[in-house]
Amino acid sequence: MEINKGEDILTVNEIFFSIQGESSWMGLPCVFVRLTYCDLRCVWCDTEYAFYEGNNMTIDEIIEKVKSYDCELVEITGGEPLLQENSLKLMKRLCDENFTVLLETGGHRDISKVDPRVHIIMDIKCPGSKMSHKNRWENIELLSKKDEIKFVIKDRNDYEWAKEIIKKFNLTEKVGTILFSPVFGEIEPITLATWILEDKLHVRFQIQLHKYIWSPTTRGV
Numbered sequence: 001m002e003i004n005k006g007e008d009i010l011t012v013n014e015i016f017f018s019i020q021g022e023s024s025w026m027g028l029p030c031v032f033v034r035l036t037y038c039d040l041r042c043v044w045c046d047t048e049y050a051f052y053e054g055n056n057m058t059i060d061e062i063i064e065k066v067k068s069y070d071c072e073l074v075e076i077t078g079g080e081p082l083l084q085e086n087s088l089k090l091m092k093r094l095c096d097e098n099f100t101v102l103l104e105t106g107g108h109r110d111i112s113k114v115d116p117r118v119h120i121i122m123d124i125k126c127p128g129s130k131m132s133h134k135n136r137w138e139n140i141e142l143l144s145k146k147d148e149i150k151f152v153i154k155d156r157n158d159y160e161w162a163k164e165i166i167k168k169f170n171l172t173e174k175v176g177t178i179l180f181s182p183v184f185g186e187i188e189p190i191t192l193a194t195w196i197l198e199d200k201l202h203v204r205f206q207i208q209l210h211k212y213i214w215s216p217t218t219r220g221v
């Protein structure tokens with residue numbers, strides 16, 4: 001982690017207020033802080049605009065903006081939030097200010113220094129993303145029951161792979177929620193839902209709710 005190291009500055013792509021569209025927090029009003037940059041290139045990524053676009057803000061400025069929405073639920077996402085060292089400081093400050101803080105991370109960066117009060121929603125990248133070689137398996141042992149693991153599934157091969165990973169790492173015992181989410185536009189939600197029911201899997205199916213409320217390409221929602 002080198003970007004903006006040492007100064008109280010983060011490069012921010014966007015800050016917005018919306019309905020949480022993912023995870024077990026889905027449906028709740030939530031403030032989103034989307035940080036710039038990502039060191040992965042998931043083939044189906046819906047947020048490529050966050051790879052480079054952004055403006056520098058101090059942590060104080062970010063917190064002031066977050067407070068302006070008068071909402072106690074905040075998600076730090078990106079891009080990859082853990083690429084910027086100061087995201088750790090931002091999350092700690094938000095926890096100190098009594099916000100409920102969610103972190104969306106790709107699962108390839110060290111989560112050991114994330115404030116223990118943060119609810120981590122960590123992807124495990126499936127083969128269909130072409131990024132599964134980047135998974136940081138050591139992270140799994142650092143998660144707890146307040147945290148969630150998400151598999152974003154493109155096809156049957158991803159689905160079978162995710163089932164194997166759940167067994168291999170005993171994920172059901174490690175985290176509170178295991179999410180299975182279809183890659184938007186690549187696999188019909190009904191297909192994934194049917195597989196889960198056929199196998200009686202103890203996972204939580206999710207779709208990206210915001211893409212159904214708004215148009216799938218609308219930014220800032």
Ligand SMILES: C[S@@+](CC[C@H](N)C(=O)[O-])C[C@H]1O[C@@H](n2cnc3c(N)ncnc32)[C@H](O)[C@@H]1O
Pocket residue numbers: 038044045046047077078079080081104105106107122123150152181182183184208
């Ligand atoms: C844009 S990423 C940002 C946070 C972090 N880089 C990560 O990958 O978790 C937020 C979430 O959106 C998911 N996502 C991105 N593109 C998607 C798509 N086309 N369909 C379904 N989920 C997608 C990612 O897998 C991740 O869970």
Ligand SMILES: Nc1nc2[nH]cc(C(=O)O)c2c(=O)[nH]1
Pocket residue numbers: 018019020021022032047077078104210221
């Ligand atoms: N409404 C809404 N909910 C979300 N949950 C996770 C998001 C993300 O991009 O990380 C996201 C997003 O972009 N919009």
Ligand code: SF4
Pocket residue numbers: 038039040041042045046047048078079080106
């Ligand atoms: S890690 Fe997240 S932001 Fe980066 S390419 Fe993958 S889905 Fe997109």
Ligand SMILES: [Mg+2]
Pocket residue numbers: 046047
């Ligand atoms: Mg998104």
